[in-house]
Amino acid sequence: MAPDEIVQFAQGAEILLASATEQVNAGVLQRLAPALRYVATLSVGYDHIDLEAARALGIGVLHTPDVLSDACAEVALMLMLNASRRGYEADRMVRTGNWPGWAPTQLLGIGLKGKRVLVFGMGRIGREIATRARAFGMDIHYHNRRRLPPEQAAGATYHANLDEALRIADVLVIAVPGSPDLKGVINAERLARLPAHAVLVNISRGDLLVDDALIEALSSGRLFAAGLDVFANEPHVDPRYRELDNVFLSPHIGSATRETRDAMGRLLIDGLDTLYQGGTPANLLDPR
Numbered sequence: 163m164a165p166d167e168i169v170q171f172a173q174g175a176e177i178l179l180a181s182a183t184e185q186v187n188a189g190v191l192q193r194l195a196p197a198l199r200y201v202a203t204l205s206v207g208y209d210h211i212d213l214e215a216a217r218a219l220g221i222g223v224l225h226t227p228d229v230l231s232d233a234c235a236e237v238a239l240m241l242m243l244n245a246s247r248r249g250y251e252a253d254r255m256v257r258t259g260n261w262p263g264w265a266p267t268q269l270l271g272i273g274l275k276g277k278r279v280l281v282f283g284m285g286r287i288g289r290e291i292a293t294r295a296r297a298f299g300m301d302i303h304y305h306n307r308r309r310l311p312p313e314q315a316a317g318a319t320y321h322a323n324l325d326e327a328l329r330i331a332d333v334l335v336i337a338v339p340g341s342p343d344l345k346g347v348i349n350a351e352r353l354a355r356l357p358a359h360a361v362l363v364n365i366s367r368g369d370l371l372v373d374d375a376l377i378e379a380l381s382s383g384r385l386f387a388a389g390l391d392v393f394a395n396e397p398h399v400d401p402r403y404r405e406l407d408n409v410f411l412s413p414h415i416g417s418a419t420r421e422t423r424d425a426m427g428r429l430l431i432d433g434l435d436t437l438y439q440g441g442t443p444a445n446l447l448d449p450r
């Protein structure tokens with residue numbers, strides 16, 4: 163829903179149940195206050211909600227951490243495998259009846275075992291990605307605001323500096339929470355730091371990447387491939403991606419399993435119950 167529609171439908175409501183596709187900006191919150199007490203978003207990300215405005219208006223914001231980490235990590239691995247093993251081209255070859263038969267140099271991809279994966283954003287989802295990448299025999303590196311305690315890092319190598327970390331990344335996985343401050347963080351200059359033929363995966367938010375720069379790096383073959391589950395301006399995907407064989411695309415399905423979606427809904431309902439009983443649920447952002 164567009165902001166005006168949200169205001170129209172939610173007029174007088176105490177709780178606004180939204181998702182990452184709704185822009186709950188300051189104007190929306192101001193127009194729904196003072197009746198509105200809580201915004202509950204069916205997402206772990208909250209870059210679509212103006213938290214400062216919510217705080218100023220005394221509106222609490224609930225989100226859905228933890229319960230979707232496994233599902234999102236699975237999609238990150240799905241993208242990583244499909245990008246490195248040319249899943250889109252392979253599927254198309256069979257589906258369109260254009261498979262000439264097995265051949266020794268057909269659809270050669272890149273093996274993951276022994277490769278260095280850089281997880282950009284080693285939060286709950288990033289750590290689940292690392293666990294799975296470790297099972298594939300990958301060497302785990304991460305860039306985060308803070309170094310993790312050893313039990314969370316589980317042997318992964320910390321890089322305080324993103325620009326330096328990119329130089330060693332055979333595979334870059336973007337798992338950092340979306341935020342206006344990080345818009346365009348993976349730009350042409352940073353992509354150029356990746357080793358030649360690196361693979362890039364994004365399960366976070368599309369606007370963290372500069373599309374022009376990524377499309378150029380994929381078209382020129384400088385990057386081997388990319389796997390993208392998120393896009394700037396969803397659902398209006400930059401049409402140039404559709405023309406590229408070396409990009410595997412999925413429509414923002416990171417958390418889209420039955421189990422996870424149910425768990426996300428329940429977490430919000432339980433959180434609201436706790437609030438109405440005077441408690442403070444763990445999924446309340448920035449408790450007042």
Ligand code: DGY
Nearest residue numbers: 182204205206207417
């Ligand atoms: C999230 O939970 O933030 C996912 O991106 C779905 O919106």
